[in-house]
Amino acid sequence: MYNMGEPRIKIVAMPKDTNPSGNIFGGWIMSQIDIAGSLAARDLNVQRVVTVAVNSMEFREAVKVGDVLSCYGRILKVGKTSITAQVEVNAERSYDGTRRCLHVTSAVVTYVNVDEDGVKRLIPHTQNELLALGIEQKL
Numbered sequence: 001m002y003n004m005g006e007p008r009i010k011i012v013a014m015p016k017d018t019n020p021s022g023n024i025f026g027g028w029i030m031s032q033i034d035i036a037g038s039l040a041a042r043d044l045n046v047q048r049v050v051t052v053a054v055n056s057m058e059f060r061e062a063v064k065v066g067d068v069l070s071c072y073g074r075i076l077k078v079g080k081t082s083i084t085a086q087v088e089v090n091a092e093r094s095y096d097g098t099r100r101c102l103h104v105t106s107a108v109v110t111y112v113n114v115d116e117d118g119v120k121r122l123i124p125h126t127q128n129e130l131l132a133l134g135i136e137q138k139l
């Protein structure tokens with residue numbers, strides 16, 4: 001995983017978040033991804049975003065109770081009203097005195113900037129703002 005900065009979310013997986021087989025429920029992980037991606041979108045100083053699409057994602061490792069989940073997020077692309085974010089999720093697991101870091105999943109999530117009535121609105125941004133956030137996109 002290349003540099004994603006600090007985690008947007010760091011949270012311990014709890015027994016209440018398990019599925020019937022005892023692993024952590026995928027829907028709980030997806031909600032953390034959604035929040036982490038929306039926090040990344042806020043780097044552009046948007047007030048309110050809604051999730052329009054989860055473009056791709058794939059679970060590679062199961063998450064267990066007690067794992068420390070870290071969700072990293074960064075903006076990949078900015079459109080007229082949408083922001084697409086990449087989210088990477090790791091789980092840190094302690095077992096028998098050793099600690100392992102597992103790459104759980106990656107996701108690409110798209111958000112739309114909306115007003116109080118849920119109507120889409122333009123995202124004001126400049127090339128310099130994009131560059132400052134490390135977004136390689138020509139306007």
Ligand SMILES: CC(C)(COP(=O)(O)OP(=O)(O)OC[C@H]1O[C@@H](n2cnc3c(N)ncnc32)[C@H](O)[C@@H]1OP(=O)(O)O)[C@@H](O)C(=O)NCCC(=O)NCCS
Pocket residue numbers: 049050051052053055078079080081082083110111112114118119120
């Ligand atoms: C999101 C919403 C405001 C979009 O409204 P709309 O008028 O249909 O908007 P558009 O179809 O023009 O799409 C708006 C932007 O989203 C992008 N978009 C729409 N569907 C997309 C998809 N499936 N994948 C990626 N981007 C998508 C469009 O390309 C457009 O981007 P741009 O303005 O940067 O070019 C509206 O569909 C909505 O309210 N959806 C419900 C959102 C919600 O409740 N989410 C769950 C809880 S937060």
